Amino acid sequence: MNRRIFLKSTLASAALLSVQGCNSLASQPAKQEYWMPTGDLGIVIERADGKVALVNTSSREKLAEIEGLGDLSHASAVFSRNERFAYVFGRDGGLTKVDLITRSIDRRVVQSGNSIGGAISQDGKLVAVSNYTPGGVQVFDSETLAPVLDLPAVGKDGQASKTVGLVDAPGQRFVFSLFDSGEIWLVDFSAAEPKVTRYQDIGKQPYDALITPDGRYYIAGLFGEDGLALLDLWHPEKGVRRILPGYGRGQQRLPVYKMPHLEGWAIAGNKAFIPAVGRHEVLVVDTNTWTEIDRIKVHSQPVFVMSSPDGRQIWVNFAFPENKHLQVIDSDNHRHIQHLEPGEGVLHMEFTPRGEAVWVSVRNNNEVQVFDTQDFSKLATLSIDSPSGIFFTARAHRIGL
Helix, strand or coil: CCHHHHHHHHHHHHHHHHHHHHHHHHHCCCCHHHHCCCCCEEEEEECCCCEEEEEECCCCEEEEEECCCCCCCCCEEEECCCCCEEEEECCCCEEEEEECCCCEEEEEEECCCEEEEEEECCCCCEEEEEEEECCCEEEEECCCCCEEEEECCECCCCCECCEEEEEEECCCEEEEEECCCCEEEEEECCCCCCEEEEECCCCCCEEEEEECCCCCEEEEEECCCCCEEEEECCCHHHCEEEECCCCCCCCCCCCCCCCCCHHHCEEECCEEEEECCCCCEEEEEECCCCEEEEEEECCCCEEEEEECCCCCEEEEEECCCCCCCEEEEECCCCCEEEEECCCCCEEEEEECCCCCEEEEEEHHHCEEEEEECCCCCEEEEEECCCEEEEEEHHHHHCCCC
8 A cells, every 4th residue: 555545544544533532522421520620629618607618719609518517617728739628627626628529528527625727748648737625736647537646735834735826847747836835846747756846935825827938937926925936947956036026016005806817927029028916017027037127007907918929919907896908018119009898807818829819708798709919800709608718729739828
């Protein structure tokens, strides 16, 4: 056979087989639970009803509601590495593994009397939960929720302590603070047996903490005194040092209606934007030296101070009774560029992965509102009962979230 005719015949046959294959696949019923992408999914906590709403960040819609998660009056979530599962930490001590594909609860355990948050390990195999009652941290297998480690938080004073500020860190580690004992604990799971390093006398009443996006610095806020406590995880042998002495509640001691959430600190370039406890200010800190370089006056007491993914904008919400306001700050010149009033009870914000939009929970309106981050127009409004925390699956690939 002529080589040219042979090739033409072979290509035609391949094309026919390809079409037949496509038709064969098309004739089969779609199995959405296996084909549904997860990268543009997220959940919204419905704090009054023990539910989470499953949302799509691209179509800006609510896809489903998943019930049976217990007390979510204070709740947070982390995600599995494949973005399929959300691990929701409830106020009642419940740890609930939610399948975003089947839109159902995969597993649930009640592991304490009162939990305050959690974290997932660097390799995605461990989930740790931080507890108020009875205190301490419990660690579970992320696949089965079988217990791996029960770590009571008993400080050098011999008393059980509430644990706060639990985050994951590089090197298969978790870090958290002891509110009552004034300590920071570093738990290393990289070896066969977990190793616990305790840092004592780090400051009075660490109430929350964060880890910088590169995983290097763990910083605990101190409610009982001015300043913060910093642990350099590249050099943990150097111990904890105090930074920003004297900023805290400082000269004008105002009542604190709601503690700032330090996880929401904005790190933009070499600057950190930090909510000042009990003050109507956002602090600007040079992260090279950890010294204050500016203070920005804001509308009221800030709660979340969050950076857009590109670091260009800083969004701030506020404590009661001024919690209907949002302010946007330019991270370069520290000037206000927008003031929004979405409604009473603005509790949380979450940026889409690349930052073209921000989702805002407005509890009293039973709404989540979506804003364009360039012109600040409202893109969508979703009807969701008593929304609070908003968590997108992009968090699965970020340290400390």
